[in-house]
Amino acid sequence: MPEFDDQFRARLHDLFAWRRDVRRFRSDPLPEDALGRLIDTACLAPSVGLSQPWRFVIVDDPARRQAVLENFTACNEEALGAFHGERAQLYATLKLAGLREAPCHLAVFADRETDVGHGVGRRTMPEMAEYSAVSAVMTLWLAARAEGIGVGWVSILDPDAIKATLNVPAHWRLIGYFCIGYPETEDDRPELERVGWERRRPATDLIVRR
Numbered sequence: 001m002p003e004f005d006d007q008f009r010a011r012l013h014d015l016f017a018w019r020r021d022v023r024r025f026r027s028d029p030l031p032e033d034a035l036g037r038l039i040d041t042a043c044l045a046p047s048v049g050l051s052q053p054w055r056f057v058i059v060d061d062p063a064r065r066q067a068v069l070e071n072f073t074a075c076n077e078e079a080l081g082a083f084h085g086e087r088a089q090l091y092a093t094l095k096l097a098g099l100r101e102a103p104c105h106l107a108v109f110a111d112r113e114t115d116v117g118h119g120v121g122r123r124t125m126p127e128m129a130e131y132s133a134v135s136a137v138m139t140l141w142l143a144a145r146a147e148g149i150g151v152g153w154v155s156i157l158d159p160d161a162i163k164a165t166l167n168v169p170a171h172w173r174l175i176g177y178f179c180i181g182y183p184e185t186e187d188d189r190p191e192l193e194r195v196g197w198e199r200r201r202p203a204t205d206l207i208v209r210r
């Protein structure tokens with residue numbers, strides 16, 4: 001078992017603090033083996049019943065990427081229509097995806113119907129499959145940041161249309177569509193905080209005791 005000393009813990013905290021949702025990417029490609037390595041690491045994530053229900057779809061095809069971009073654009077316009085006044089003005093300025101610039105596109109799904117794990121832990125809570133896939137995403141997100149690679153989560157999408165675009169089984173659930181590449185800039189504050197959309201709450205606001 002490796003030692004995790006104070007110095008390591010401090011560096012790990014830096015990794016958490018400097019992980020960002022990235023929407024602004026440089027156009028240079030990732031090293032050829034990078035995405036495979038990140039997905040390997042993601043597979044170390046915990047999963048309900050060791051079912052590993054995550055499914056990764058690497059999207060290279062330009063026509064499919066274009067369809068995803070159009071899906072996002074339509075959903076984002078619809079989302080804008082739900083805001084009014086200053087909120088709408090601010091929303092219109094937000095950059096909420098780096099689909100055009102990011103060199104890598106990755107869709108992550110959860111397969112609720114997998115037999116792997118024999119159903120342990122998800123009988124009463126079938127959504128544990130999705131939660132497991134999210135834990136894989138989080139692992140990949142941090143592993144990427146440790147290599148200086150940025151990840152941007154895109155959920156402003158019609159998931160059924162994404163499934164059709166990517167030709168995946170109908171019962172898979174879309175967890176997220178991810179833009180991956182080198183970030184244009186680094187920051188220890190979320191972009192949504194920097195532009196005045198929302199602020200990060202301290203942990204003390206988010207804890208109750210019973």
Ligand SMILES: Cc1cc2c(cc1C)N(C[C@H](O)[C@H](O)[C@H](O)COP(=O)(O)O)c1[nH]c(=O)[nH]c(=O)c1N2
Nearest residue numbers: 019020021023095096097153154155156190191192
């Ligand atoms: C489930 C889920 C879904 C989304 C996100 C995150 C998560 C967890 N986030 C990123 C989100 O805006 C971001 O995490 C917060 O603003 C905090 O910023 P940092 O991740 O700390 O940089 C996100 N960002 C974005 O620009 N477009 C999107 O569609 C989404 N969707």
